[in-house]
Amino acid sequence: MDSTVATGSEENVWGGAGNPLGASYGKLMMWFFLVSDALTFSGLLAAYGFSRFKFIETWPIADEVFTHVPFFHGNYPMYYVAFMTFILIMSSVTMVLAVDAGHKMKKNAVIWYMFLTIIGGAIFVGSQAWEWATFIRGDYGAIETKGGRILQFVNTDTGERARLADFAKTMPSERVNHESKNGVWFYKGEALPSFSVNEVVAGFKANPNITIRTESIVQEGEAQGEKTLLSRSEALAKLKNASEVVEGANLIHNEYGSRLFADFFFFITGFHGFHVTSGVVINLIIFFNVVLGTYEKRGHYEMVEKVGLYWHFVDLVWVFVFTFFYLV
Amino acid sequence: MAHDHKLEIFRGLLKFKSNTQKIWGVLIFLTFVTIIEVALGIIKPESLTHSSFLGMKILNWIFIILTLVKAYYISWDFMHLRDEKTSLRRAIVWTPVFLVAYLAFITLVEADYIYGVFKNGFVTWNF
Numbered sequence: 001m002d003s004t005v006a007t008g009s010e011e012n013v014w015g016g017a018g019n020p021l022g023a024s025y026g027k028l029m030m031w032f033f034l035v036s037d038a039l040t041f042s043g044l045l046a047a048y049g050f051s052r053f054k055f056i057e058t059w060p061i062a063d064e065v066f067t068h069v070p071f072f073h074g075n076y077p078m079y080y081v082a083f084m085t086f087i088l089i090m091s092s093v094t095m096v097l098a099v100d101a102g103h104k105m106k107k108n109a110v111i112w113y114m115f116l117t118i119i120g121g122a123i124f125v126g127s128q129a130w131e132w133a134t135f136i137r138g139d140y141g142a143i144e145t146k147g148g149r150i151l152q153f154v155n156t157d158t159g160e161r162a163r164l165a166d167f168a169k170t171m172p173s174e175r176v177n178h179e180s181k182n183g184v185w186f187y188k189g190e191a192l193p194s195f196s197v198n199e200v201v202a203g204f205k206a207n208p209n210i211t212i213r214t215e216s217i218v219q220e221g222e223a224q225g226e227k228t229l230l231s232r233s234e235a236l237a238k239l240k241n242a243s244e245v246v247e248g249a250n251l252i253h254n255e256y257g258s259r260l261f262a263d264f265f266f267f268i269t270g271f272h273g274f275h276v277t278s279g280v281v282i283n284l285i286i287f288f289n290v291v292l293g294t295y296e297k298r299g300h301y302e303m304v305e306k307v308g309l310y311w312h313f314v315d316l317v318w319v320f321v322f323t324f325f326y327l328v
Numbered sequence: 329m330a331h332d333h334k335l336e337i338f339r340g341l342l343k344f345k346s347n348t349q350k351i352w353g354v355l356i357f358l359t360f361v362t363i364i365e366v367a368l369g370i371i372k373p374e375s376l377t378h379s380s381f382l383g384m385k386i387l388n389w390i391f392i393i394l395t396l397v398k399a400y401y402i403s404w405d406f407m408h409l410r411d412e413k414t415s416l417r418r419a420i421v422w423t424p425v426f427l428v429a430y431l432a433f434i435t436l437v438e439a440d441y442i443y444g445v446f447k448n449g450f451v452t453w454n455f
Contacts, residue, residue, distance in 0.1 A: 021416040031420055042428040046435045053439030082366040093355045096406045100347050147455035225377055241455060312406045316399055323395040327369045328388045
């Protein structure tokens, strides 16, 4: 209404017209979305915390799960995730530089900084895909017991984890992998693991230098914080409960330990990766708009600022995911 | 749009000449914090993992506090909350802080209870 035009006096701040919070409608709506999205991620991370506290003494140790770096062999815990974190922070920086250049109406600078941001986002999503692939493919292989617990194998000579292939016996068996190309009536079937339970058990009995590591984390003493190593006799007793061979991780089985760990890994990093992907797409749209000169004509680059907020939020979430999934 | 930026961080300890400079300064700080986190995560000093404060390992306290520090600088300087009006900033920050603190408290306490049930109850699950 005409009569409520803000005059700048205290009483009329909320009377309509003008921006009482000093931010435009679009920016406020972006903040609304970000706060609600932050609560969604908090819900997921709180659920992760719930499951973890429930199984606090058997939860997998992230350092032992994410130990790979592309193109390198060996055991490098944390390095790759740290690299991913740095890439995301870096792309956050180029984004905020784009916003800054937008304030100064420097079109070419905005184009370049947006471009670098998109590249950073793409590298991050690619890295995450690689992490997923590595996690799904698995590492050493393990035995799942009837109770759904995981038994991993350790070489007592070196103290290092042992691959199933290192000690399992190869025994002739009738069961072969079914493939759709070999059967007219084939619809689907469980893929066979590389070794059967019998082969692993026989190999275990034949190799006295192999023992079992359970999910339980030692609570006291010298080995506190490490997974429990069983003696040979305890291990042989445990193997009586073996039900299947697990290689890699999916939503149902997880060779690294508690299956909930894999579920939350897929869910939380997947949800975050989805955010990064959509962020890259939105950034691309805005990037082309900048190139076409849309915001130059409009007279301000507030759109860049708004997608910038979203992009920083994605970075912010990753900081928390990084801490609660990989560090703590 | 606020074109004037507040150019000091660490409560005025560090002042920058331009917004661009401040951005690079914050990047250096965030990188430094991340490097500390990763180094601690790899080394896992025994003095920090074998001692606890309020039921949590000191190392984990350090990780969580450093995370909050990083979150502060990302939202304050990259998302420009430092330049927003106080009322908007408080609405954005305190709403999730209260809700998340409550949610985390409830879920973690309940999970700890279930942990006790699994440990001391008459249910065999770890076999």
